[in-house]
């Protein structure tokens with residue numbers, strides 16, 4: 316299992332962020348009310364925000380250190396980031412979307428090789444038949460799987476998922492949740508997942524609760540339930 320940690324401090328508009336996350340691997344779930352800073356934490360780890368006082372280390376590799384003056388560009392961080400709404404390229408088909416990250420530095424793989432690799436991953440994920448499909452012709456559940464494949468293809472050090480099931484209707488959400496759980500437990504890769512739904516979180520996962528840019532509680536769902544620190548946690552556990 317891979318250890319990772321991130322300390323992120325900074326003022327972003329009205330948000331005063333001061334968060335430390337640490338994990339020995341597996342899924343770390345990040346929860347909190349709207350505007351508490353969850354997406355901002357993910358974007359900071361992904362390298363989308365400069366000028367923060369941040370220390371980010373994954374599997375012994377320093378991605379960013381304000382203290383040591385280290386800043387790795389987003390593509391060098393080799394993180395798999397699935398943003399809210401998935402952020403797929405609408406002008407590319409499924410295969411091109413999934414292969415995209417392999418064509419970038421540091422790999423700079425040629426089109427033929429990257430497409431071959433993408434095809435293999437689509438098959439492994441049970442969605443080989445989608446390869447030539449345009450993104451706008453995909454259902455929500457299919458988009459979610461394609462976005463996950465696109466993030467996984469670079470074998471990321473850490474997988475960042477921002478509300479991976481939020482865009483789906485209730486029925487699709489159920490089947491896609493099972494799919495996501497089986498994909499995530501089948502791999503060694505650590506995951507940081509933002510969610511508003513306790514059903515997305517397995518009993519063994521570590522949960523961190525944010526409020527106004529600060530960590531206010533952490534533990535497993537059961538531990539949170541034993542002494543919820545605020546009304547948000549109470550409502551999250553008993554919707």
Ligand SMILES: Nc1ncnc2c1ncn2[C@@H]1O[C@H](COP(=O)(O)OP(=O)(O)OP(=O)(O)O)[C@@H](O)[C@H]1O
Pocket residue numbers: 327328329330347348349350351352353354355356
């Ligand atoms: N670059 C920025 N400039 C100004 N304000 C910012 C910036 N980035 C974040 N913020 C502030 O941080 C707040 C928190 O945003 P963020 O999207 O991280 O919250 P969240 O916890 O993910 O919320 P939600 O559950 O609604 O997705 C925003 O409401 C905004 O005020």
